[in-house]
Amino acid sequence: MKRLMNPGLWITLLIVVALGLWPTITRNAATRELVFTILLAIGFASSLNILLGYTGYVSFGHVVFYGLGGYIGMYLFKQYNSPLWIAVPAGGLAAGLLAFILGKSILHLRGGYFALVTIGVNEAMRAFINTLKPFGGPTGIELDFSVYKPYGGAANALWLVYYTAFGLALLFIIISFMIKTSKFGLGLLSIREDEDAAEVMGVIAPNLKTWAFVLSAILPGMLGVLFFFKNGNVEPGDAFRLGFSIENLVMIMLGGQGTVLGPVLGAIVYQRLRGLLLVSPLFKNIQLSVSGVLLLVIVLFIPVGAVGWLRNRFPRLRRVLP
Amino acid sequence: MAMLEVRDLEAGYGEVKILWGVNLSLQEGQLTALVGSNGAGKTTVLRSVMNQVRPWGGSIYFLGREVNRISAHEKAAMGLILVPEARQLFTDMTVVENLEMGASSSRALKHYKQNLERVYTLFPRLKERYHQKAGTLSGGEQQMLAIARGLMADPIVLMIDELSLGLAPLLTIQLFSTLKQLRAEGLTILLVEQNVQTALSISDYGYVLSEGRTHLEGPARKLLNDPQVRTAYLGV
Amino acid sequence: MVTKSLSTPTEGIAMILNVQGVTKRFGGLQALTNVTFDLPEGQILGLIGPNGAGKTTLFNVINGVYAPEAGQVIFRGRNMTGKKPYQLAKQGLARTHQVVRPLNELTVRENVIVGACFGRENHRLKQASKIAEEVLNFVGLGGKIDQLAGSLNITEKKRLEMARALAARPYLLLLDEVLAGLNPTEIEYMLNIIRQVRDGGITIIMIEHVMRAVMGVSDRIIVLDYGKQIAEGTPQEVSQDPRVIEAYLGDPKLAKKLMEE
């Protein structure tokens, strides 16, 4: 495990640990909510980065895994009174399974066509669950307050959810790093750079892509369970909101796609900025427009993102910032 | 006056330099051949003349005017026309539409009718198939259409890249004689070819490109018998 | 020397590759017509012919990029017709590309590691990294090992393609114009590498336009023109063949006819 001694990984983990422990120190519920949103974004963006940044496939409908995980979890809570430690992995498993099936069927599409079909998958899923009686159709699933009882009441349950998300975010940053520095990851990077040339060198692209897709779907599935458990209810419109995927793409772009630190930084900056804009009387109403202008500036002028820019500007940082 | 003159042209892709100093001079009404083996940089010369590849150094003069920074479509409008390698037809459009697209500058539009008639006389096959999609034509017909489209642009200088590539010998003869005819009508032509003998046999003057430089030049008939040309190609 | 470890046991005149009646069309264009040849182990086969003769298409059929409409590709006794490029790579087939295809955002070392990791021998990263260093030193890129592949010049990129292919430790190596665009010194250097690779026991097919080079290094030569084999034999035989001269310089009779007109 010598490769785990990479300073870039530790910087990234340190940032997330500092961020995650902040509410523990303040014991403030508002801070906790704020950081929870950021951790969610860090986890989601880091996962999506495995597909987008390492493999070079743009999944626009990635929120489908988050939504599906959320629904599976909520169904388990409601119907079987399932404990959190079963529902969370179940959500991840469902998301992974869906990704596996999808991976086998849609990953032969490239570029814009792949992006389009992922949008289609998300919309189809949203429409399907909207008709699904066991999942509550358009009204979704609502939890009774009593589900929080086994965790020592709602207040405690919220902290538990928070720490679970914290732990999962850390875990997946490590996983993301391990993937990037592994043989599997090298295969993914070669697919990103030139899929045909990679196949000529013996990279079995269809399999590698599928596993990248699965790995990028599991954490979003689990985070979906956590979020909607905390939320107390889930509806198709909230669970499969296309904008959610795109916001995460923006975070990755902002921080630097294909790097481990990039999505983490991107998530923090984006969420903070959004928070600030929302409370600013001047920008509150056009918060979305300001974000849009920001995104456009990034896409047009620094498409490699902040970390990518640093890596290009100072080549020595390549080793330090994986 | 030279119609088109290229002086010490340098160009490349990314960081890779392909042309290291190319010199060409096209005299009015002459057919000039630029020959060279695969990878010598012939296509790059044409692409940089049209500014599809930005020249790194050197100068390009068209009708005595420096045109280094003028964009491809403006050069075309001035009458400097390239029939590109691999034809590059508008495959989804019909034959007649392709011809129409050739005549897109106001210069060319003035002579649209005459040019269309001339092109149909030169290539009766195109008239027969005027309503067929260009992508469905045979290789030979596509090459005819590519030249015809170039002629529709009412060229002052016509440059043709790899006319004979992938064509059967009989068709090659036919197209080469068409070029001779165009030259006889007074058109200035630059023929870029891998096929040395045939290219030089119909030209007035020739240049041999090798490793990104003009290596040899001279009257075409003289080059045709120059053993150095053969060496440059077969290495024997 | 790295080539020693690349050697594989040769058994008499075993055929490493049989190409039988391969035919490939693109739309109306007949790219390959009934191409047939056998390749004995340990030889260098030169594949020449004018632009657009179908040489690269033949490579693409051999290594599985295209499936042929008719015919078979038998590699080391196995019918590999219609198999995917990665399946052929795992069986011990490596190639370089006419237009180099470096993995630009990866380092030179990483590029070569991909070859070693996913090729025939399926190495782990650590082992592959060692192989990469060896092979890169062998092709003379030892000094550029941690640069990004995209930052190399064309000569270096050609060597990188070569290194990537060699790192897979293939039985058969397809070289598509590795000499194009190189100056005489660089050509000599590359030829030296090619000879050493062959001496190490790797069979080679090379597409080449630099005639002096391909004539000098090949054991046997096949000439393609309009997708058909028009000549085959030793370099001496082929270079005397009037059809070959015609295919390259154009038909002297045709030229004469045009002049008379």
Place this chain on the structure above:
Amino acid sequence: MQFGNLLTSIVDGLLIGAVYGLAAMGLTLIWGVMNVINLAHGPLIALGMFSIYLLFSNFGLNPYLALLIAAFLGLIFGILIYFIAIQRVLGASHLSTLLATYSVNMIIIGIGTAIFTTTFRNVDYSLGNITFGPLTVLGTRAVAALLTFLIAGSLYLFLYRTRLGKYVRAVANNRAAAELMGIPSTQILALSFGIGTMLAILAGGLISTMLPFTILSGGAYELKSFVIGVLGGLGNPLGSLVGGLVLGLLEGIVPVFMPNTWVPVIEFVIFILILIVRPTGLFGVKK
């Protein structure tokens, strides 16, 4: 269900489907010409709705006259978007073009929401009903469908019968060759984006005379445009009209046999299947 109701449902579906087709035409024109999936398409449709709404409610303009003004403004706006947000990323990765157009989406929606909020509006304009035997259709719907065919016809004439339109097709087919023939490709691309935008605005304008809407309503039509685009072939604007009619027919028939909520499920499953099996679309041209 009675035959008359079924017929009405089908005809209604076809009429609306034609307008869906118009909405998709702009999307697929832009895709075909410059290989860009325009994620700002929905907000542009919404802008079309609000232009008619403003011109009608504030200035009392006839909605169909307002449509003309909106179309012109749309053309200019589209050209502007091209030069600001698209030109620089053309030819870059798909992620870049997708996000560049999405940023335009965010900017429009952000400002739109700030000005109009998200409450429903409608253009209170009626042309009465038209009755043929058992069949009754709303006048505005019939006119909208009629105008759609008119616009589609004009687009066809433009692309296939005018020199400028042929330039658009030539640039779409082979930009480099177009340049060599003297066609200024940058201007043509900008014009194409302008026309694509104009079509979105027109579609939005027509929808506003039929159904209530908010600034966010365009999103749904954008998604339908994707489905239609894939049905009719991305890059084939006239296939979009056929795709739109198919989708409209589906929306007319499906509710007769199963709950309305199944309509989008069926639509998107068809969308996915077509993409998997034949990504160039059912009537698509091979690129």
